[in-house]
Amino acid sequence: KEIFLRDYKAPDYAFEKVDLKFELGEEKTLVTSNIRVLPKSSGAPLILDGDSSLKLVTLKINGSSVPEEDFKITPRKLHLTSLPTGPFELEIVTEIEPQNNTSLEGLYKSSGNFCTQCEAEGFRKITYYQDRPDVMSKFTTRIEADKALYPVLLGNGNLIEEGDLTDGKHYAVWEDPWTKPCYLFALVAGQLVSRDDTFTTMSGRKVVLRIWTPPQDIPKTDHAMKSLINSMKWDEEVFGLEYDLDLFNVVAVPDFNMGAMENKSLNIFNSRLVLASPETATDSDYAAIEGVIGHEYFHNWTGNRVTCRDWFQLSLKEGLTVFRDQEFSSDMGSRGVKRISDVSRLRISQFPQDAGPMAHPVRPQSYIKMDNFYTVTVYEKGAEVVRMYQTLLGKEGFRKGMDLYFQRHDGQAVSCEEFMAAMFDANDAKFPTFPLWYAQAGTPILTVTTSYDADAQSFTIKCKQEVPPTAGQPQKEPMLLPLAVGLLDSQGNDMRLSSVKDGASLHNLSSSDGDFTTTAVLHVDKAEQEFTFLGITEKPVPSLLRNFSAPVRLVSDVTDDELFFLLAHDSDQFNRWEAGQTLARKLMLDLISKQQKGEELNVNSAFIEGIRSTVTNSSLDKEFVAKCMSLPGESEIADLMEVADPDAIHTVRRFVIKQIAASLREELLSTVEENRSSAAYDPSHEHRARRSLKNISLSYMASLNEPEITELLVNEYKNATNMTDQVSALAALCQNPGDARSQALSDFYDQWKEEALVMNKWLALQAMSDVPGNVEHVRSLLEHPAFDIRNPNKVYSLIGGFCASAVNFHAKDGSGYKFLADIVLELDKLNPQVASRMISAFTRWRRFDEERQALTKAQLERIKSQDGLSDNVFEIASKSLAS
Ligand code: ARG
Numbered sequence: 001k002e003i004f005l006r007d008y009k010a011p012d013y014a015f016e017k018v019d020l021k022f023e024l025g026e027e028k029t030l031v032t033s034n035i036r037v038l039p040k041s042s043g044a045p046l047i048l049d050g051d052s053s054l055k056l057v058t059l060k061i062n063g064s065s066v067p068e069e070d071f072k073i074t075p076r077k078l079h080l081t082s083l084p085t086g087p088f089e090l091e092i093v094t095e096i097e098p099q100n101n102t103s104l105e106g107l108y109k110s111s112g113n114f115c116t117q118c119e120a121e122g123f124r125k126i127t128y129y130q131d132r133p134d135v136m137s138k139f140t141t142r143i144e145a146d147k148a149l150y151p152v153l154l155g156n157g158n159l160i161e162e163g164d165l166t167d168g169k170h171y172a173v174w175e176d177p178w179t180k181p182c183y184l185f186a187l188v189a190g191q192l193v194s195r196d197d198t199f200t201t202m203s204g205r206k207v208v209l210r211i212w213t214p215p216q217d218i219p220k221t222d223h224a225m226k227s228l229i230n231s232m233k234w235d236e237e238v239f240g241l242e243y244d245l246d247l248f249n250v251v252a253v254p255d256f257n258m259g260a261m262e263n264k265s266l267n268i269f270n271s272r273l274v275l276a277s278p279e280t281a282t283d284s285d286y287a288a289i290e291g292v293i294g295h296e297y298f299h300n301w302t303g304n305r306v307t308c309r310d311w312f313q314l315s316l317k318e319g320l321t322v323f324r325d326q327e328f329s330s331d332m333g334s335r336g337v338k339r340i341s342d343v344s345r346l347r348i349s350q351f352p353q354d355a356g357p358m359a360h361p362v363r364p365q366s367y368i369k370m371d372n373f374y375t376v377t378v379y380e381k382g383a384e385v386v387r388m389y390q391t392l393l394g395k396e397g398f399r400k401g402m403d404l405y406f407q408r409h410d411g412q413a414v415s416c417e418e419f420m421a422a423m424f425d426a427n428d429a430k431f432p433t434f435p436l437w438y439a440q441a442g443t444p445i446l447t448v449t450t451s452y453d454a455d456a457q458s459f460t461i462k463c464k465q466e467v468p469p470t471a472g473q474p475q476k477e478p479m480l481l482p483l484a485v486g487l488l489d490s491q492g493n494d495m496r497l498s499s500v501k502d503g504a505s506l507h508n509l510s511s512s513d514g515d516f517t518t519t520a521v522l523h524v525d526k527a528e529q530e531f532t533f534l535g536i537t538e539k540p541v542p543s544l545l546r547n548f549s550a551p552v553r554l555v556s557d558v559t560d561d562e563l564f565f566l567l568a569h570d571s572d573q574f575n576r577w578e579a580g581q582t583l584a585r586k587l588m589l590d591l592i593s594k595q596q597k598g599e600e601l602n603v604n605s606a607f608i609e610g611i612r613s614t615v616t617n618s619s620l621d622k623e624f625v626a627k628c629m630s631l632p633g634e635s636e637i638a639d640l641m642e643v644a645d646p647d648a649i650h651t652v653r654r655f656v657i658k659q660i661a662a663s664l665r666e667e668l669l670s671t672v673e674e675n676r677s678s679a680a681y682d683p684s685h686e687h688r689a690r691r692s693l694k695n696i697s698l699s700y701m702a703s704l705n706e707p708e709i710t711e712l713l714v715n716e717y718k719n720a721t722n723m724t725d726q727v728s729a730l731a732a733l734c735q736n737p738g739d740a741r742s743q744a745l746s747d748f749y750d751q752w753k754e755e756a757l758v759m760n761k762w763l764a765l766q767a768m769s770d771v772p773g774n775v776e777h778v779r780s781l782l783e784h785p786a787f788d789i790r791n792p793n794k795v796y797s798l799i800g801g802f803c804a805s806a807v808n809f810h811a812k813d814g815s816g817y818k819f820l821a822d823i824v825l826e827l828d829k830l831n832p833q834v835a836s837r838m839i840s841a842f843t844r845w846r847r848f849d850e851e852r853q854a855l856t857k858a859q860l861e862r863i864k865s866q867d868g869l870s871d872n873v874f875e876i877a878s879k880s881l882a883s
């Protein structure tokens with residue numbers, strides 16, 4: 001059943017207080033829920049959500065059983081009628097079986113421990129409840145369990161009582177003083193130990209911090225703890241936001257559908273986003289942990305203290321919190337490099353979504369299953385929308401808006417309008433077309449043409465914007481795009497920009513440096529519009545959309561020569577990288593059409609020289625250089641083609657890499673020599689940057705497939721002292737089938753078979769391989785002891801990894817498509833959320849040639865017609881098939 005934003009109605013009943021009791025057991029778990037209910041309009045039925053797996057044991061109102069004629073149970077609801085007109089006590093006892101819950105939502109078991117995941121709608125798998133975020137209540141939780149099996153009992157808020165019971169059991173009572181929706185409820189019980197630390201807030205509150213894991217993993221929680229402390233400090237310094245309880249718990253669990261969850265004072269994490277040691281985790285793992293620990297902590301204000309009115313508003317908390325974690329990571333490491341990674345991610349994942357059958361606005365207008373809308377659009381594009389407020393209003397203006405938002409809405413469940421109003425009201429700003437960012441799907445195309453008038457000493461930028469049609473939205477309106485622009489003089493320096501004409505009005509530009517700026521933010525809000533900079537004394541090279549100031553596809557008349565100039569000189573680090581990427585995209589698309597016509601391929605020397613001068617420029621940040629060397633990914637190129645041709649794209653990308661490697665052989669070799677790691681691992685930016693430059697150089701050299709280089713790679717592999725270097729060398733060796741590859745893979749397995757998180761890397765490396773016919777090998781890995789279809793991380797590594805190899809997933813014989821469909825159907829019976837994430841690899845099927853379309857369509861139809869299909873998978877399959 002499809003749910004629509006326009007049907008929102010406030011609830012008829014408020015829940016003032018909820019007392020929960022959990023009697024955890026091996027065969028069954030009893031949940032007693034005592035709710036103080038406040039009717040807001042008399043006579044309405046009270047309709048509670050409840051999954052069909054719930055067994056109702058007793059149902060009482062004010063202490064007496066509800067007569068049978070006054071309630072009705074349907075597969076998804078409990079309807080109550082003939083209710084008291086004043087406040088009353090509702091007591092519901094349900095029985096559940098967490099040990100058999102493979103969906104990993106609601107209450108379930110992971111490695112023998114009990115844990116929960118309630119967002120978005122998992123609480124209804126625990127008990128009957130108004131499972132919606134605008135029902136906020138004060139919760140207490142009493143947990144009873146066997147003391148030997150479950151020595152640690154955790155809930156939200158403060159521990160107010162604990163003790164022993166008969167039969168070897170014990171109990172704990174937790175009280176959360178803050179009102180919250182049930183999606184923030186959490187419970188953990190099991191054999192866990194903690195790493196403890198403290199943080200003293202700016203107003204002097206001493207907070208105990210605990211990270212809980214199985215005993216053997218405690219040494220791997222050091223980085224997560226440091227990240228948590230840094231997050232708490234950062235939120236105080238940047239936003240003046242302080243933690244509001246005396247205890248903050250983080251629990252790492254191996255079986256978890258998503259990354260992590262911001263339950264009030266009891267965050268639950270996928271272990272891969274908590275556990276790290278230099279030997280077992282890579283630099284990217286370290287960075288991901290820092291970012292997600294920050295993200296979940298930041299939710300305490302943006303999500304928990306101010307929450308969402310309904311799930312359509314998800315981006316209110318997620319877009320904002322992703323923006324906050326991006327800013328945090330930028331301040332901890334390198335801002336320019338972080339921006340490049342975030343934009344790459346947006347372009348690789350979100351742009352295709354926005355152009356496909358699952359395209360939806362940042363605030364969706366309808367859904368069948370909310371879990372399908374925890375998307376890169378809601379999260380990453382949502383973060384770009386938040387970033388645009390900051391670009392338009394300035395950092396200080398943005399902070400004023402945040403302050404007003406909390407001043408107005410602390411303790412409330414609100415919608416995206418409230419956030420926007422706070423931003424605008426705090427700054428006295430009016431941007432009438434900005435709200436369209438929440439309503440219109442599709443990536444805007446911004447076309448820019450420029451001209452210099454030497455006589456008038458003016459430089460004109462002509463803009464055209466167009467938002468493409470998407471499913472259900474044939475017509476779009478222009479919307480406000482902040483376009484950040486700099487102009488470079490012939491020396492490559494930024495010109496001073498002091499005034500710009502926009503139609504009839506003249507704007508003076510200023511900044512903290514004086515009555516000029518070097519980056520002007522143009523407000524593009526019409527279908528066609530012109531801006532003219534005055535006082536421009538020579539023909540400039542324009543640097544457009546600096547720092548990716550709006551999430552658009554930019555098409556411009558900047559020439560290749562100008563792009564090379566920008567690559568060498570732009571003061572905006574993002575645009576400097578982007579100039580190289582634009583050149584690479586052009587080159588690759590050109591080579592692809594040659595390849596398709598059977599013409600000879602060659603890479604022009606200007607491109608190679610551009611890369612050479614970047615690689616040899618010692619004044620540049622090394623991680624930035626590594627980014628500049630990385631070519632646009634295969635999926636990014638596929639997204640730019642009329643009909644995606646995975647084989648041609650792959651051939652061309654490999655060809656370009658090989659050409660670069662052959663031409664820069666000496667430079668790459670000395671880069672490797674000069675950037676080897678010191679023995680002790682240091683996760684700081686400087687050291688991470690050295691490793692990234694060394695490792696991309698190794699990977700380029702590997703493309704040459706020469707015995708001498710294989711020997712070098714084997715040595716790098718053997719001498720590695722940390723996982724970043726070890727797995728990079730292994731990945732480089734894996735590019736070329738042969739003895740060295742097999743030997744390294746089997747050594748790696750022997751060394752790490754006891755470490756589940758490292759085994760995920762081992763699975764992913766083999767699954768992602770472009771070796772032809774790899775599908776059979778991946779099928780055989782399904783039976784390998786290192787794989788387990790019930791563990792989401794393993795599925796994402798093996799199945800997700802396989803889909804990432806376009807040549808194998810899109811194999812012309814349809815073997816990849818059949819493989820994925822088989823797995824989706826098997827997964828759907830166990831875990832619909834994971835099945836739904838996997839089937840998403842099919843959504844872009846119309847981008848391929850007719851034969852491939854027919855093959856994919858057949859698999860999608862096969863899935864869709866399956867009996868007992870989950871709503872999750874049904875929604876993706878049916879929307880993908882709809883034209
Ligand atoms: N709120 C969590 C986060 O982004 C994600 C929860 C995802 N849950 C889901 N069922 N999709 O931090």
Ligand code: ZN
Nearest residue numbers: 295299318321
């Ligand atoms: Zn989040």
